[in-house]
Amino acid sequence: DTGVSQDPRHKITKRGQNVTFRCDPISEHNRLYWYRQTLGQGPEFLTYFQNEAQLEKSRLLSDRFSAERPKGSFSTLEIQRTEQGDSAMYLCASSSNRDVFDTQYFGPGTRLTVL
């Protein structure tokens, strides 16, 4: 059983550059979530897909952030014109609404450093 995978694991970029992260969920999971986490904090919700539909997006998320899940399988998260405040761990999780608990399983994360 393959878990959630994320690529890349680490990304260092200069302020103002665009970055894109990829998440591959557990194959039978129809729900996919993106979170951001900084040191000493819990995950902060960014956005959520059910199949290919983006059902919710955090009001805290600026227009520089966009996410897609074009075929209801893998997802990408793009950050345009990165800022130093975007430095964080970006976590992807997946779940199945057929799971009675709808438990979210996390990937290893992408650590972004903006210089």
Added chain:
Amino acid sequence: GQNIDQPTEMTATEGAIVQINCTYQTSGFNGLFWYQQHAGEAPTFLSYNVLDGLEEKGRFSSFLSRSKGYSYLLLKELQMKDSASYLCAAMDSNYQLIWGAGTKLIIKP
């Protein structure tokens, strides 16, 4: 508003028992999750409670009181590898998880 409160840090001794408390306020409630997160790694699922009472899973148990908006995670026979952050998360009426900041558990020999 929605809020999760849990202690920032706790210290315990190897072989002992520790209880990590969590209180929550959410718009609707569809269950309480506990996750373990080692430094630099992703959270891993530990337990889920939706009904009042205690759920036991090996050395770990989780308790829920819906009327009090309260949960705890009980870790028995502590091992050094249990040193990690423990995250409490409540699922609201939209089935979204509201996360606490985590409790860093330090285990001493």
